[in-house]
Amino acid sequence: MDNLQTEIRQLIIDALDLEDMTAEDIDPAAPLFGDGLGLDSIDALELGVALRKRYQVRLDGDDPSVKRHFHSVNTLVELVRQHSERTA
Amino acid sequence: MDALASGRPRLHRMTHEKPDGVTTRNTTLIESRGLTPPIAPGRMDSFSLPLAAWAAWPTHAPGCAAPTDSPPPPGAVDIAFVDPMLRRRLGPVARMALNVAHRCLGERTGVPMVFASRHGELARTLAMLHDLAAGEEVSPAAFSLSVHNAAAGVFSIARHDTAPATAIAAGDETLGMALVEARARLSEAHPQLLLVCADAPAPELYxxxxxxxxxxxxxxxxxxxHQSRRLHVARHASSGTPSNSMMSLPLADLLAGHRPDAAWSGTHARWEWTLDDA
Incomplete structure (x- = not known):
């Protein structure tokens, strides 16, 4: 699933205007928010919209597991993979 | 009957008891539901403001900018004082506004701000309207920065400065009404005020x-x-031939020393400015 990981890193760069970064700059295991990549709450909303458009992943903001899914690139890869397996 | 309830705009006679440094004669502030101040033709209102500093973009002869200028590309306007993670989403109007605001204010903090723009980030708003019309979801980031006070908010965040800010738009007289707002807000309690006016051409559709x-x-x-240098401002209600430039450009020319006085005519009024060191 290396392709999906690269795809999601590129999705983050494109959706969040991280104009000076490349996919390789994003550590797939590092936190996306706060200390790691440093994304903010607007990025979280934007990323939710991008994931819905691209992978039809629907997220409920009240669901406590959302925070876990949004932790890093790797957890997002896992989320998208689980979703595609469920809907396959 | 209450003037607002009757649907008529209210006129307020501005008090002539004013703090040192601001002079007023025959000045009327208008509180109107519409954008057009209902001043009788031929009437003149004037006041003066104590000017401490100014900055413009483009930095060279702003008034002489080619009239068909398209918005500058993101890298063309230096706003390095804004954290890159905050800076990345800003549109051209906000970038120009933040550039001149930061250069003009320098290290000063706690200075209230009036942010003025006729169109704001209208291109961003239009893109969102297209998305809505197409049944697409609206970008949260685009929405957050399309509101008229977004540039003022980002300026506050970037400089860790909690000074109050207002954001106004008033059609082709936006700069003029920002000057009226500045006059109204300067007081002994708040003796400094930063006025920022920024715009880019409206999208083709408009x-x-x-x-x-x-x-x-x-x-x-x-x-x-506390400054003695005065910017004199006069507004004549008239329906003469409108100028073919945005209102800020002749004033920028005056400030740059390209002319001894400046004037601009809009759809409803003619504005005139002079500077003195009295």
Whole structure:
């Protein structure tokens, strides 16, 4: 699933205007928010919209597991993979 | 009957008891539901403001900018004082506004701000309207920065400065009404005020409603009651021939020393400015 990981890193760069970064700059295991990549709450909303458009992943903001899914690139890869397996 | 309840705008006679440093004669502030102050033709209102500093973008001869200027590319306007993670989403109008605001204000903090723009980030708003019309979801980031006070908010965040800010738009007289707002807000308690006016041409779709030739530009003026240099402002209600430029450009020319006085005519009024060191 290396392709999906690269795809999601590129999705983050494109959706969040991280104009000076490349996919390789994003550590797939590092936190996306706060200390790691440093994304903010607007990025979280934007990323939710991008994931819905691209992978039809629907997220409920009240669901406590959302925070876990949004932790890093790797957890997002896992989320998208689980979703595609469920809907396959 | 209450003037507002009757649907008529209210006129307030501005008090002539004013703090040192601000002079007023025959000045009327208008509180109107519409954008057009209902002043009788031929009437003149004037006041003066104590000018401490100014900055413009483009930095060279702002008034001489080519009238068909398209918005500058993101890298063309230096706003390095804004954290890259905050800076990445900003549109051209906000970038120009932040550039002139930061250069004009320098290290000063706690200075209230009036942010003025006729169109704001209209291109961003239009893109969101297209998304809505197509049944697409609206970008949260685009929405957060499309509101008229977004540039003022980002300026506050970037400089860790909690000074109050207002954001206004008033059609082709936006800069003029920002000057009225500045006059109204300067007081002994708040003796300094930063006025920032920034705009880029409205998107093509709106061109039928635009009578002036628009260009990308920004202008910042710092007023300080302890300064003796005066910017005199006069507004004549009239329906003469409108100028073919945005309102900020002749004022920027005056500030740059390119002319001894400046004037601009809009759809409803003619504005005149002079500077003195009295």
């Amino acid at each position: 061109q039928d409603d635009i009578t002036t030739t628009e260009s990308a530009h920004a202008l910042a003026l710092l007023f300080d009651l």
